[in-house]
Amino acid sequence: MAALTLDARNRRTMGWAFLGALAMLALGFASVPLYRLFCQVTGFGGTTQVATMSEAQLAEQQAASAGGRTFSIRFDANTARDMPWEFAPVQRTDTVAVGQRDMATYIARNDSSVPITGTATFNVEPEAAGIHFKKIQCFCFTEQVLQPGQEVRMPVLYFVDPAILDDPDLDGVEQITLSYTFHRKPGDTVAADAAAAGKGEQPS
Structure with a gap:
């Protein structure tokens, strides 16, 4: 028992x-x-926020009390080691008024001989600004598929929320860096299958 x-x-x-x-x-x-x-x-880790057009319009109304305060925005572009793309901003820096919508443009080109699907990760520096950096439209919201040799212009529509002026962690900050890194989509079989077909192999 x-x-x-x-x-x-x-x-x-x-x-x-x-x-x-x-x-x-x-x-x-x-x-x-x-x-x-x-x-x-x-906004932890400098993660930017997504905003609607109505939220952007509200921010513009609130910006009237910001006294014309501006920030310098620096645009940064990177690619992962296995990503055969050229990727860069059209303009390295811009000056934007708090609460006002602005647009930045990045250019990406696929330098490989096969289609590549890419996804972009992003953040801002200083990290505390992430909660106040609002994007209305961005290429980073969706996957991007570039054919061999294809070059595309990719816009980012954004604004800096007037609430940033009341954030004690950002006192004295004059520049915000918006940074993107393009990665090859995990499990991207389009490029692998095309490469295998070019070598006369059977795609997996």
Whole structure:
């Protein structure tokens, strides 16, 4: 009887351990999207915010009390090591008035011989400015597919929220850097299949 009780306890312990392992695995998968959502909501890590056109219009109305305060915006562009694109801003810096909509343009060109799907990650410096940097339209909202040798111009419509003027963490800040990095889409089979076809191989 004691042996049966011990076996039952062992099975129960193994069951709880198995459930714990499953919970940890699920948490691992959920952590990335949850962290991304947290950054988008709070601006943590310099994550910029998404705004509607009506929010932009409201910011313009609020900007009337900002006294014409301006910020220098610096535009930065990078590509991941496995990304065969040329990527750069048309203009390196611009001066924008708080609350006023402005547009920046980036240029990307696929220098490879196969189609490439890219996704852009982004942030601003200083990080505390992320919650106040609002984008209305951006190429970073969707994947970008460039054919071999194709070059595209990609706009970003944005504004700096007047609330930035009341943020003590940003006292004395005069320049904000908007930075993008293009990555090859994970699992991008378009380029792999095209490359395999060019070599006479069967695509996977």
